[in-house]
Amino acid sequence: MALLEVEGLRTVFPSQEGEVSAVEGASFSLSEGEVLGLVGESGSGKSVTAFSLMRLVQAPGRIAAGSVRFEGRDLLSLDEREMRKLRGRRMSMIFQEPLSSLNPVWTVGQQVMEPMLLHGGVTRREARERALAMLARVGIADAARRFNDYPHQLSGGLRQRVMIALALVCEPKLLIADEPTSALDVTIQAQILELLRDLQRELGMAILMITHDLGVVAEIADRVNVMYAGRIVESAPVETLFRAPAHPYSAGLLQSVPDMGEERERLPTIRGIVPRPGEMPPGCAFAPRCPYADAACTVAPPPVHTLTDDHAAACVRPLGAHG
């Protein structure tokens, strides 16, 4: 049984033109211990998807439809108190900006102890010991001394390690990582990804890795979902996606990644811009930018084509199936 099963998730925000959906009918699942990448540009709805899973979407935004099953329970029907018991204990989240995600007035150690104290079952002393162990485990040398430091005294990489310790200290089954490396230097990025990968194996948890960076996906993910304009347009194992992308958007994304081996004058780009929410074309949202689009693409949202067992694309004419 899958650890997390999302069906037809639709999250909407009110606007002057009525409600617009930031996530439109997203469906995917995540097995225990699996790392799933969720890739897309800014505004593609990947972060809103993540926040929807934790039920952290702030009013006036709301989840309008769909179901989220986690460990067999429908999260969208839980009351807030039961949801709180899951957050930080069974499912956790790390954020893009570690400095602003840590409270400036408490020490690092106090904050790492927080989830354990919130969920109870431990004494302060045990919480302290486990927090120290966790700080050491995420690779903070001198954890005992860092324990009493304030977030502003740490470097960006250390802060992200603290965030990870904070999220994993209760050993959750699912970690949602929202662009965890985007604010870091490239060298630090690699270290953090490696750390996440190690911890994932050690703790046997699943990770939903949200990123705009295909390099991050290649590094860490087993499977990847590509999101465009609020919809998941392609889902495939990482190797398959990189070798044979089926959706023209995924193909475009891959082409615009610089390749060290090749010499090219200019990187190919995807022409045009993402349509604004509320101005979605009636058919495929990518059609106006798609080099292969024709009349069939502008009629209705494209159906999901299953290419193989684990590879699907929402396209009228997926690339692999051409001709």
Next chain:
Amino acid sequence: MATRRSGPRFGHRIKIGLGAAIVLGAVLMAILAPLLAPHDPYRQDLLARLQPPVWAEQGAWKHPLGTDNYGRDLLSRLIYGSRLSIMVGVSAALLSAVLGSVLGMLAGYKGGWLQQVIMRFADAHLAFPEILLAILIVAAVGGSALNLILVLGVSGWMVYARVMYNLTRAVRERPFIEAAVSHGASDAYILARHVFPQLVPVLTVVCTLQVAQMILQETALSFLGLGLPPPTATWGNMLAEGRDRLWVAPWIANFAGLAIILVVWGINMLGNGLREHLDPKAKERR
């Protein structure tokens, strides 16, 4: 450049130092009243009525600041009066701080109808003359130290509520609040542990300034005869008693008035100094 900057740069330190000295003096005076006062503030001596202070022609060291209409020693009454004035002022300011902070933080954090109810109520209350409300209530329930604290405390909540409301709204948008929710924190926990600590500096300043306001209000109520009933020694009562003898014995009202001015000025200076000290924008201007 250096000399131009040195003035305003140290301005807030002078304010804090001087203000704190005055406040500390007043508080010590209140605490040590039995040791400092030369006489029993309530002992009447009808043979020594309306004696002028020591520096006037008929003054004597026995009563350094003179005596009132009943021959009570003014210096002793002034010293004992500080007890009630400061106690009532501080307690009332703290009470309204608790009420206003809780309501303001709730309104700012929860938003929605709760915010509408609390903040509209605060607006309405602000538009209503505070002293009038205080007069009404004290006239109805009678003046005692506890009643005064309750009335002044309850009638001062909206100043805090508005400040805390606005600050809470700003803090609520900061990512660490969302992170705390994602770790499983409840609203009450987040307000107490993540929102409140960010508001303490401002709360300190508002609370300090409010103590001065509360002392003034207590004095005003006493002056109107709605404070603590005579013969209790409070600065407002002394002011009221001195009013009738202003032409014959101006010192009775004068010293009480001076004490009020000095303490309120000191507290305000301390509060303003703290505000400048804690305000990063004010630091940039310096």
